[in-house]
């Protein structure tokens with residue numbers, strides 16, 4: 619049976635380390651503040667925003683919320699972002715996605731100052747990552763690197779396969795693994811021989827968005843398997859893109875859902891807020 623990679627425990631370690639850093643910064647007179655913007659009242663978004671605010675409170679980061687009505691125009695949202703960009707008391711700006719259909723997400727993401735882009739979605743942040751410069755990194759893949767490192771899983775020189783090529787998970791994940799000197803293959807919906815490619819992986823990162831698609835037949839004996847997916851199954855219980863019961867019999871290490879990658883995303887958002895405050899000092 620595979621060992622569990624416990625995202626709850628590791629994310630708590632990270633938040634506790636950040637709590638100390640934030641307290642030390644406070645002593646030097648540096649307060650950190652995250653602005654969280656939500657447009658409309660999508661239930662899942664409300665839960666995510668609530669969890670982010672709770673994490674801020676735990677770590678000692680101030681947060682200000684902007685809960686805007688569904689009918690908010692793109693111009694109104696942009697003008698709020700402009701105001702927050704020029705407010706020196708705000709270190710990070712987070713716009714909860716998805717936005718209502720009448721607002722263009724790319725335009726909004728591009729408007730956030732790259733210095734306050736704690737989600738790491740701005741094209742400048744993505745560009746910095748791809749050319750190896752310092753900048754904000756998308757929180758989910760950054761959290762996966764921490765999970766691997768803190769579970770003593772060696773990355774350098776390993777065969778890593780990432781399934782999924784989204785801008786927020788798959789692509790930055792591949793870049794980060796490359797930065798750690800892994801040999802990286804990215805698979806997607808048009809990949810041929812998916813199973814054979816996955817079976818080569820020492821580290822398999824699964825970000826497909828299809829419940830329980832990856833079973834033991836895709837996994838090399840002893841591999842580390844990271845499940846990014848989040849779904850509700852037929853009994854309304856959370857499950858991932860990986861069939862945990864099947865894969866845990868062959869993998870060496872595996873993340874559960876819930877309690878694997880999910881909690882890491884928020885911990886890394888907190889990390890980015892602290893980085894933002896230090897960077898702009």
Ligand code: NAD
Pocket residue numbers: 758781782783784785786787788805806807808809812825826827828846847848849859879880883
């Ligand atoms: P996405 O839908 O943007 O991308 C999915 C990717 O999977 C695409 O690149 C597609 O090419 C690939 N894909 C789809 N079907 C495939 C198939 N049959 N074979 C191979 N590849 C296939 O999704 P995303 O935003 O990257 O998210 C992926 C999953 O991770 C979702 O379940 C999402 O809810 C979850 N997620 C979790 C967190 C977290 O904090 N845990 C954060 C972001 C996303």
